[in-house]
Each structure stands twice: as structure tokens, then as C-alpha cells.
């Protein structure tokens with residue numbers, strides 16, 4: 001299955017989110033009128049084609065402001081996109097930042113923005129499917145992913161790079177993020193997920209429960225995205241036994 005086809009394996013609410021997702025992926029991939037740079041958090045940022053564009057969403061700015069950056073510590077961003085959040089982590093005092101994305105253009109874009117803002121010495125950027133390219137023993141004080149929250153059928157093929165920023169076929173990436181993310185934390189490390197109301201929170205909670213993990217909402221705000229209000233949530237994932 002590729003762009004635009006309605007998935008049959010989704011319920012009505014999920015199908016409606018899927019429709020919104022198809023339009024969002026198109027908007028994020030649109031080249032006409034797309035600037036090569038944008039302003040956010042009082043800074044200018046490079047924006048490459050095929051990369052999730054913070055100009056079309058409130059999420060990047062909200063999460064970049066809500067996250068508790070560990071001063072002097074280590075920060076991992078899964079799915080770094082343009083690199084705004086990874087670079088902000090370095091500018092706010094993280095001693096080492098790792099930033100990964102599965103889309104090559106996003107890896108290049110984050111590298112450009114790390115250099116532009118003078119933090120390339122402490123932002124390591126890698127192409128990676130989730131945690132795959134990281135050293136096996138690497139641990140982090142904070143791990144974060146502004147996730148592609150919209151469920152798609154497990155066999156949905158993200159044919160466009162920007163669909164990878166919007167859809168998670170079978171919620172397999174969310175399953176991996178919870179399972180592998182919690183194992184990537186330092187002793188007092190914290191795992192966060194940037195989520196929104198287009199995602200399937202019940203499914204996320206069910207996945208977490210299977211792993212004995214707790215999902216706690218830390219922040220929320222509602223903004224219009226396109227024609228509809230979307231509620232953005234910063235979630236913290238923690239092991240039940242640590243609370």
C-alpha cells in the first residue's frame with residue numbers, strides 16, 4: 001500500500017487520523033513555497049527537502065521548551081528531523097548529544113544546524129533505525145522521540161520520506177521505542193515521548209502495560225494544525241518498579 005489509499009485494517013477513528021496523516025505528509029514534503037531556512041526559538045535554522053518541517057507544526061517548539069535537558073549530561077534524540085531539539089539540548093548545557101534519524105536528509109539537516117549553531121563538537125548525528133546504529137553499551141540521561149504517532153496498517157509502505165515522520169505501521173516503532181528506550185537509560189535516566197491526539201494513546205498504554213511500564217503525561221497544549229485542533233503531550237515512560 002502506498003500514499004493516499006485508505007487502509008482497511010483501521011477502525012473509523014484511526015482511519016480519520018490516517019486521512020489527516022496523508023495530508024500532513026504531503027504538506028511536509030511540499031517544495032513549492034517551502035523556505036530553505038526558518039526561525040524558531042529566536043534562532044535561524046536550515047530546512048532541507050524531505051525533512052519534517054517545524055514550520056507546519058507546533059510540536060517541535062513545544063517539546064523543545066518542555067524537555068528537561070540534563071545540564072552536563074547526555075541526551076539522545078530519536079528522529080531528529082531538522083535537529084532543532086538536539087541542537088537546543090546542546091545549547092542548553094548537555095555535554096553530549098546523540099541525534100539519529102532513519103531519513104538521510106534529516107541526518108544531513110541536523111548536521112547543518114549543529115554546525116550553524118556552533119555545537120557540532122558535542123552533537124553526534126547518525127543515520128539509524130531507532131537505536132540500531134548506537135554502540136550497544138551507550139546509555140543516556142534523557143532519551144526523547146517526537147514520534148510519528150499516526151497508526152497505519154503493519155504492511156503500509158512509507159513511500160515518501162515525510163510519511164516516515166507521520167505514520168508508524170503496526171505501531172512497531174513505538175513498541176521498539178518503549179522496549180529499547182527504557183534499556184538505554186543511565187541509572188537515573190528519563191525516557192520521554194512527544195505524542196499528540198492524532199496518535200493512539202490507548203494502544204501506546206497497552207504496549208507499555210505489557211512491558212510493566214507506566215505512561216505519565218507531563219505537559220499538554222492544544223494548537224490548530226491545518227483545520228483541526230491537535231493536543232500535544234509530553235509523556236514520560238517509566239518502569240513501574242522505579243516509582
Ligand SMILES: C[S@@+](CC[C@H](N)C(=O)[O-])C[C@H]1O[C@@H](n2cnc3c(N)ncnc32)[C@H](O)[C@@H]1O
Pocket residue numbers: 052053054059060078079080081082083084085100101102103106128129130146147148164165166173
Ligand atoms: C514527528 S518527526 C519529528 C522531527 C523532529 N524531531 C522535530 O521535532 O521537528 C519524527 C521523526 O522521526 C523519524 N523516524 C521515523 N521512524 C524512525 C525510525 N525507525 N528510526 C529513526 N527515526 C525515525 C522521522 O524521519 C522524523 O524525522
